[in-house]
Amino acid sequence: MTPDLMEAGAQRYEKVAAAALQAQTESGGRSAGYGRVARAGEVDTTHGRILYLEDVHVSFDGFKAINGLNLDIAPGELRCIIGPNGAGKTTMMDIITGKTRPDSGTVFFGSTIDLLRYREPEIAALGIGRKFQKPTVFEQLSVFENLELALATDKRVGHSMVFSLTGEEKDRLAEVLSTIHLADSARRQAGLLSHGQKQWLEIGMLLMQDPKLLLLDEPVAGMTDEETARTAELFLSLKGKHSLMVVEHDMSFIRAISEKVTVLCDGSVLAEGTLDEVQADERVIEVYLGR
Numbered sequence: 505m506t507p508d509l510m511e512a513g514a515q516r517y518e519k520v521a522a523a524a525l526q527a528q529t530e531s532g533g534r535s536a537g538y539g540r541v542a543r544a545g546e547v548d549t550t551h552g553r554i555l556y557l558e559d560v561h562v563s564f565d566g567f568k569a570i571n572g573l574n575l576d577i578a579p580g581e582l583r584c585i586i587g588p589n590g591a592g593k594t595t596m597m598d599i600i601t602g603k604t605r606p607d608s609g610t611v612f613f614g615s616t617i618d619l620l621r622y623r624e625p626e627i628a629a630l631g632i633g634r635k636f637q638k639p640t641v642f643e644q645l646s647v648f649e650n651l652e653l654a655l656a657t658d659k660r661v662g663h664s665m666v667f668s669l670t671g672e673e674k675d676r677l678a679e680v681l682s683t684i685h686l687a688d689s690a691r692r693q694a695g696l697l698s699h700g701q702k703q704w705l706e707i708g709m710l711l712m713q714d715p716k717l718l719l720l721d722e723p724v725a726g727m728t729d730e731e732t733a734r735t736a737e738l739f740l741s742l743k744g745k746h747s748l749m750v751v752e753h754d755m756s757f758i759r760a761i762s763e764k765v766t767v768l769c770d771g772s773v774l775a776e777g778t779l780d781e782v783q784a785d786e787r788v789i790e791v792y793l794g795r
C-alpha cells in the first residue's frame with residue numbers, strides 16, 4: 505500500500521463519516537425521532553440490532569439467488585450461518601458489504617444507516633470488516649508491519665511511509681497481537697507463517713480498524729484441528745466487543761462457537777435457533793445435514 509493510497513483512505517473515511525451523519529439526519533428524520541443526536545460514524549443500536557435485512561431480493565439472469573431474506577444481528581452477537589452450496593451465503597455478504605446491489609429490500613447498519621446508499625469502500629469505512637476465505641496479507645512484511653499498515657489506512661499519515669504510532673496505538677497493536685496469538689511472531693515475515701497464522705493475521709488487520717461488525721467467510725477452511733480450536737477461542741474472545749457473522753461448513757467449529765445459528769436455503773432463512781434445534785429440524789436435515 506502506498507502513502508497516496510493511505511492518504512486517500514483517510515480522506516475517504518472522513519467523507520464517509522460526514523455522509524453518514526447527513527444520511528442519518530436526512531432519513532425521514534429517523535435519528536431526530538429517537539430524540540438523540542447521532543454522531544458522525546456512530547452506529548445507533550438502541551433498537552437492539554446492529555444489522556437488519558428485510559425482504560431482500562437479488563436475481564442473476566432471472567435466477568433468484570436471494571429471495572425474501574430477513575435477518576437481524578444483535579450488537580456483540582456471534583451469529584453462525586450455515587446452508588447448502590448455492591444457498592446465498594456469499595451473496596448475502598456481498599449485499600451487506602456493497603459488492604452486490606439488491607433488486608429490492610432493506611439493509612440497515614444499526615437503526616439509521618441505510619447501507620444501500622453506500623459503496624463498498626464506504627461501507628468498510630463505516631465499520632463493517634470482511635474476511636474472505638483466502639488470506640491476503642503482505643507476505644514480504646513482518647506481522648508487526650502488516651498490523652501497522654492496517655492501522656495506517658484509516659488515519660492521516662501524510663506522504664511518508666515513516667509514521668510513528670501513538671502510545672495508544674502501540675497498546676492496541678500489542679493487544680491485537682496477543683488476541684490473534686501472534687505476540688511471539690511479531691517480527692516474523694508474514695509469508696513464513698502457517699495458513700492458520702496468516703488467517704489470524706488478516707483478522708488482526710481487520711481488528712486494527714476496530715470494526716463494529718465482522719463478516720467471516722469459511723474462516724477455518726484448510727486449518728489443522730489445533731488451529732481450528734484456537735480460532736474458536738479467538739472468535740469467542742471477540743464476541744461482545746464486536747458483532748460477528750461467520751459462514752462455515754465445519755460443524756464441530758460451529759458447535760464450539762455458536763449460540764444462534766441461521767440456516768439459509770434457496771436465498772432465504774430456512775431455520776434459526778441453537779445448533780441442537782436446527783440439527784433436529786427435519787427440513788434442515790433434508791436440505792443440508794442429511795446429505
Ligand SMILES: Nc1ncnc2c1ncn2[C@@H]1O[C@H](COP(=O)(O)OP(=O)(O)OP(=O)(O)O)[C@@H](O)[C@H]1O
Nearest residue numbers: 564565567569587588589590591592593594595596
Ligand atoms: N454474479 C453471479 N451471477 C450469476 N449467478 C450467481 C452470481 N453470484 C452467485 N450466483 C448464484 O447464486 C446462487 C447463490 O450463490 P452463493 O455463492 O451466494 O451461495 P453460497 O451459499 O455462498 O454457496 P457456497 O457454500 O457454495 O459458497 C448460486 O446458485 C450461484 O451460482
